[in-house]
Amino acid sequence: MNAIQLKVIPHQTHSGLPYQHLHIEITNDNGIIMLADLKGLKLPPGIDFTQGIVIEGKGPIWLYGYLVHECHPAAWVGCYDPRLGIVVVSTHTHEVSISEVFKVDMPVLGGSECSLSRQFESCLRVKFRFEQVQHSLEAMVNQTARIEKGKHFKIFPTFNKLFIC
Template sequence: MADVELTIAPCKTSAGLPYQHLHIQITADNGLITPVDLKGLNLPKTLIPSQGVVIEGKAPIWLYGYLVHACHASAWVGCFDPRLGGNFPHSGGAVVIETHSPLVDVGQVIEVEIPDEFYSA
């Protein structure tokens, strides 16, 4: 799918918990996508289901819903919120929205940083 690019990067939380950062980039010239763009959209093959996933990027809520469902087999899934981070650049909180792991709880906010390769000021 040409209008959405999904990129994954291995990371660790500030507490040392390994996770994968799933970055969403809308690549359409006008910056917009439509629901039909979900057809054929797949997670990166390098995603490791035994780890958690933090989803981040500027995208419609229905794309986030699709990606949360697609990541369901992962140890846990969180959505990035920049308002919930520390007082340092690129930080935010990942709100855990589903888990199969005893290491995190639904509703827990995990402090994370956006990897440098995904950060855009």
């Protein structure tokens, strides 16, 4: 199974312009993909290139670049920005212009139970790792406090470092 899954959902903008929503999902446990994951990655079958395609989902810039290239035959291509909406980045039609922004409600992604389950599992793993790091830092502090009596120390968890002053 590829670490990248693509799903197409027919949708429309607030103004009624129909498009196809291309959702990206990273399916591996750590949420990190490698360049090798692009090999063999294909757009889902049944895409109607007479409409626009909007790319949305978590992914690195090089994945978005690849997908914009693959979607090139479409009437227009946009990327979803949660702050703005759909931003048109490529067009072959006079209906839309480069840099045009469309307001949109996100489509409902079918099968989201699996996606939510994966997200929950991922959150639990991150929480568990954080607790492990926190426990290790506390152990270091306790050990340092015993060894370095009389000295002051500060923990900067953002840097995962223990500084002894």
